[in-house]
Amino acid sequence: MPLTVGTAGHIDHGKTWLVRALTGKDTDRLPEERDRGISIDLGYAPLDLADGRRLSLIDVPGHERFVRNMVAGATGIDLFLLVVDAAEGARPQTHEHLAILDLLGIERGVVAVTKADAVDAETLELALEEARELVPETEVVAVSAKTGAGLDELRAALARAADLVADSNYLSGGPARLYVDRVFSLRGIGTVVTGTLWSGTVGGGDILRVEPSGRAVRVRSVQVHDEAIERAEAGQRVALALPGVERTELRRGDALVAPAAARAGYRLDVSLQELEPIPDGARLLVHHGTSAVPARVVRAGDGHAQLRLARPLVAARGDRLVLRGATTVGGGIVLDAAPARHADPLRFELAERGEAIVHAPVLVDGEWRFSDGWLAELRAGLDKRLAAADPLDPGVTAPDEPWARDVLQLLPFERRGSKLYLPGAAASLGERSAEGAALEAELADASPAAVKVDDAELARFLEQDGKLVRLGGGYAISAAAYGRARELVVHECESAGRIALARFRDLAGCGRRDAQLLLERLDADGVTRRVGDERLLRRRVSAPAT
Ligand SMILES: Nc1nc2c(ncn2[C@@H]2O[C@H](COP(=O)(O)OP(=O)(O)OP(=O)(O)O)[C@@H](O)[C@H]2O)c(=O)[nH]1
């Protein structure tokens, strides 16, 4: 599971220098950032850990005017790196960033008390102590970007924090959903967007829809950490090449979603987390994904609200968001991303308990609605059955519920007729082809005698493959020997009218048991029928056998 670390901390406290010391990359690349010596926009760098793991690092600005960019960066991270200046200690944006991380549910991380080179031992100890109190249950490391002191300890602490992150933050099963954080053009490639994939997977050739504009785009290629990959998975930071799209047609805050995903909506029902009281009718900025949208808060009973958005957003139940006025005043967890306009408190209570929430598909305005969890369950169930499917025909019957057509195209299975297969799956003996070849050789050797086959599944496969014919009692005979036996029987019956067991045994040159089993199989195949001790041809095959 690839993890993303986001910095946090007050302006000038040393985030960007620390990122540069850790990764070798200066993320302050805008001319204005260089001139003013502050970060304005998000910066990105890969961070290699001692154990070979690679984390994605996002550097955020500390200036209070750019908290909006900080939140856009922080919505896609798994771990925080809170940076505190050893001389200054915690300052306003140290606290605000911490509150934002908390509202976004980002619990794990490391605190770096930096610029340790610039203070005496006693000041450093006080700063470390303050940091431990500020962020309990989190490792605090003293570092200096200037001298490099403490950097190895910091990397080790980040590795330990990464170990603690549950990898269930993102849902691989849902429809693809990515929030754009950068758009740029590369010569020879065209427009490229980057962002964190919140759910689903994305691969070259996929068609996605830009929300809220509704424009369809085709993904030419996918990169993770500057390396081309076939499919990116939920939780990864990805770069998508989008040929034929103008740079200006996309911007930070846009969402790229699977074609069948719900459209962006103007309302969100949320469960509120208030840092300070949020009155009914309050006008705030809703930070969700990489966008910030003005909204009016319509309170609906205790702890709930409907957010009426000035611009539509793509969201899903369970998403976290941050509410800001002049500063961060609270946040919310999405209960319903496509609610009715009526903010009925009872509906919120039901939604909170999950009762009124759509789980299995329901048709709303011509579109199937269902929960990500439901889709994940469906996929897991099909995956499990496919894993157990007969290698001879490694498919499973596709669900044929009314939603099947729309829903199944969200899943990476191949449909052939009424069945689903893993892409490219073909009937095979797989690792057992050597066993199959050995059995065929054994049957050819034994011909015209039958052979007892212990592996019924192998026998069934080879029979369907036309290599052998199964007889009773676990015996099998080569397909060629069965064909000859059949010809003998048909020929004899046509000339003599009937055939007895002893006569057949003599003609076929096999033992009595095999002769008996062969005749029974011919009966079962409708070639002959038994009358007393003899066989007669069934009328419908009395014409020359084919
Ligand atoms: N002595 C010393 N100075 C440092 C160290 N790290 C950063 N500084 C100083 O602090 C200034 C600000 O550092 P940055 O890394 O740009 O701070 P920032 O947290 O990224 O600032 P914003 O992104 O604007 O919030 C630098 O220009 C350096 O002068 C350090 O380890 N030791």
Ligand SMILES: [Mg+2]
């Ligand atoms: Mg900076």
